[in-house]
Amino acid sequence: xxxxxxxxxxxxxxxxxxxxxxxxxxxxxxxxxxxxxxxxxxxxxxxxxxxxxxxxxxxxxxxxxxxxxxxxxxxxxxxxxxxxxxxxxxxxxxxxxxxxxxxxxxxxxxxxxxxxxxxxxxxxxxxxxxxxxxxxxxxxxxxxxxxxxxxxxxxxxxxxxxxxxxxxxxxxxxxxxxxxxxxxxxxxxxxxxxxxxxxxxxxxxxxxxxxxxxxxxxxxxxxxxxxxxxxxxxxxxxxxxxxxxxxxxxxxxxxxxxx
Amino acid sequence: xxxxxxxxxxxxxxxxxxxxxxxxxxxxxxxxxxxxxxxxxxxxxxxxxxxxxxxxxxxxxxxxxxxxxxxxxxxxxxxxxxxxxxxxxxxxxxxxxxxxxxxxxxxxxxxxxxxxxxxxxxxxxxxxxxxxxxxxxxxxxxxxxxxxxxxxxxxxxxxxxxxxxxxxxxxxxxxxxxxxxxxxxxxxxxxxxxxxxxxxxxxxxxxxxxxxxxxxxxxxxxxxxxxxxxxxxxxxxxxxxxxxxxxxxxxxxxxxxxxxxxxxxxxxxxxxxxxxxxxxxxxxxxxxxxxxxxxxxxxxxxxxxxxxxxxxxxxxxxxxxxxxx
Ligand SMILES: Cc1cc2nc3c(=O)[nH]c(=O)nc-3n(C[C@H](O)[C@H](O)[C@H](O)COP(=O)(O)OP(=O)(O)OC[C@H]3O[C@@H](n4cnc5c(N)ncnc54)[C@H](O)[C@@H]3O)c2cc1C
Ligand SMILES: Nc1ncnc2c1ncn2[C@@H]1O[C@H](COP(=O)(O)O)[C@@H](O)[C@H]1O
Numbered sequence: 001x002x003x004x005x006x007x008x009x010x011x012x013x014x015x016x017x018x019x020x021x022x023x024x025x026x027x028x029x030x031x032x033x034x035x036x037x038x039x040x041x042x043x044x045x046x047x048x049x050x051x052x053x054x055x056x057x058x059x060x061x062x063x064x065x066x067x068x069x070x071x072x073x074x075x076x077x078x079x080x081x082x083x084x085x086x087x088x089x090x091x092x093x094x095x096x097x098x099x100x101x102x103x104x105x106x107x108x109x110x111x112x113x114x115x116x117x118x119x120x121x122x123x124x125x126x127x128x129x130x131x132x133x134x135x136x137x138x139x140x141x142x143x144x145x146x147x148x149x150x151x152x153x154x155x156x157x158x159x160x161x162x163x164x165x166x167x168x169x170x171x172x173x174x175x176x177x178x179x180x181x182x183x184x185x186x187x188x189x190x191x192x193x194x195x196x197x198x199x200x201x202x203x204x205x206x207x208x209x210x211x212x213x214x215x216x217x218x219x220x221x222x223x224x225x226x227x228x229x230x231x232x233x234x235x236x237x238x239x240x241x242x243x244x245x246x247x248x249x250x251x252x253x254x255x256x257x258x259x
Numbered sequence: 260x261x262x263x264x265x266x267x268x269x270x271x272x273x274x275x276x277x278x279x280x281x282x283x284x285x286x287x288x289x290x291x292x293x294x295x296x297x298x299x300x301x302x303x304x305x306x307x308x309x310x311x312x313x314x315x316x317x318x319x320x321x322x323x324x325x326x327x328x329x330x331x332x333x334x335x336x337x338x339x340x341x342x343x344x345x346x347x348x349x350x351x352x353x354x355x356x357x358x359x360x361x362x363x364x365x366x367x368x369x370x371x372x373x374x375x376x377x378x379x380x381x382x383x384x385x386x387x388x389x390x391x392x393x394x395x396x397x398x399x400x401x402x403x404x405x406x407x408x409x410x411x412x413x414x415x416x417x418x419x420x421x422x423x424x425x426x427x428x429x430x431x432x433x434x435x436x437x438x439x440x441x442x443x444x445x446x447x448x449x450x451x452x453x454x455x456x457x458x459x460x461x462x463x464x465x466x467x468x469x470x471x472x473x474x475x476x477x478x479x480x481x482x483x484x485x486x487x488x489x490x491x492x493x494x495x496x497x498x499x500x501x502x503x504x505x506x507x508x509x510x511x512x513x514x515x516x517x518x519x520x521x522x523x524x525x526x527x528x529x530x531x532x533x534x535x536x537x538x539x540x541x542x543x544x545x546x547x548x549x550x551x552x553x554x555x556x557x558x559x560x561x562x563x564x565x566x567x568x569x570x571x572x573x574x575x576x577x578x579x580x581x582x583x584x
Pocket of ligand 1: 553566
């Protein structure tokens, strides 16, 4: 199987997010960057499929030079190859822009792919857009938020999470899949993997080479970025259990009016 | 013209679709636009009055054999055709599992960017402006879209319903032939989770448990509370999920679901930043924790320092009393 897995470099989810003085972006200086958490499930699934069916796994990121670090991690986990589409623009929050770059890369460099694996959503942009957009641009089927995946020849079955249920979805390959937590347990890099990854060359393609200047213009205009409104702390009470229960119900009915 | 995609599950209109419809109508009145609602599937004419009263001026039924089962590829294709024909300038979806799956596919088909998971929509200088959480709610982004139509998904439980728009409107029916010839995915089976009628993202009240619940069977205490409270669902912290006490679909937080219910009841949850990321949009928060220093108290409207196992039985009795009165 010819599998591509797409990974994004994002701030560590533990980060304290601060807004820049111009109010148009977040301050990136001093943040620790990692591979977006759901993307790790996508990498793991790609590796498992290759181990079961043979083939090749290529990890791809669209982002700055620093994204080479997360691509090295993918290689250390076991990806065969990696590729950086170098894009120096700061976060645009525009899924279509990224999807155009990915679709164009796949069309020109990997036209005979079987599966494109994504995380269900990137931390930061929190969009959940790129996988379905790439699928449409390439005119292939999609299954998003997948917790279980089976592939048999040119046919796939995926279970995707919906409200209070799972949908069993059948689809023909090639296809786009996005990973939800629960799909698998991502492996750790091995020392041997890390050493081998260091020696591998990672080709870099400037995004301008594969996407027209017009399509690189974000379709999202950032008006402002703000910290969340601080929530006022309420009351804390310490009462015997029975009275506490009565006070909760009284509060909910009389003050908060939610029951 | 506004177009709102109406989601049908088990023959019923999703409440979050009605919320999106009402919000579209409010903004449309500012812009002087009519609002159309699009429904896929047959035999749904009975839904028209409900949609009129919740904000639609017009309801479009897309009918055809190929539309019985949801398929993002097929639905996006036919929606795009409709949008071009009626020249919709804005398209809203509820940010449900289906809306999140379909909207980006449609947007790409139309060649436009998408505003996902919006929590506020306004009209500024004759154009729509959207607010949405980014970095798991640690910041908020206000944005405008540069291309038309403006496509957005609206987070459930955030936008108020309205049902006073009258019972009258226009109905149009489109027979859709099987014109989508590209490979498509197909839902062949829906596996319901037992006892989970309502997803945490849709519930008006979330009753959540953390490591303080101590064991899987103690989550039955929360399920019993849910049976007493209408439109409620059980939530959990990651610690509870990772301990195997309850399924991941119940997890609230940065790597779980983001909820904004009218009421969030937290039992034995400390209030780690990753948990708060998923629930700080709740309208009212009540927390029960035996540690007076628990960070959850910093954001709770009512904090109760107590042993949850002692409080819950009384709470159950008290709720039974007032809710069955
Ligand atoms: C990348 C990343 C992503 C994460 N994503 C999430 C996420 O999506 N959701 C999430 O929840 N967490 C997430 N976490 C984990 C988070 O950091 C916390 O570890 C977790 O939320 C703690 O869960 P808890 O509050 O149930 O447990 P604890 O922090 O252990 O708190 C248990 C609480 O129960 C109280 N308690 C104990 N017994 C009783 C009793 N009898 N009566 C009353 N109170 C009692 C204690 O006082 C304590 O405050 C994430 C962490 C990371 C690093
Ligand atoms: N810049 C990027 N480079 C590579 N993959 C990306 C990039 N942005 C998004 N993705 C992929 O698309 C998924 C969904 O991202 P998003 O639509 O931004 O929430 C991510 O989990 C990644 O798998």
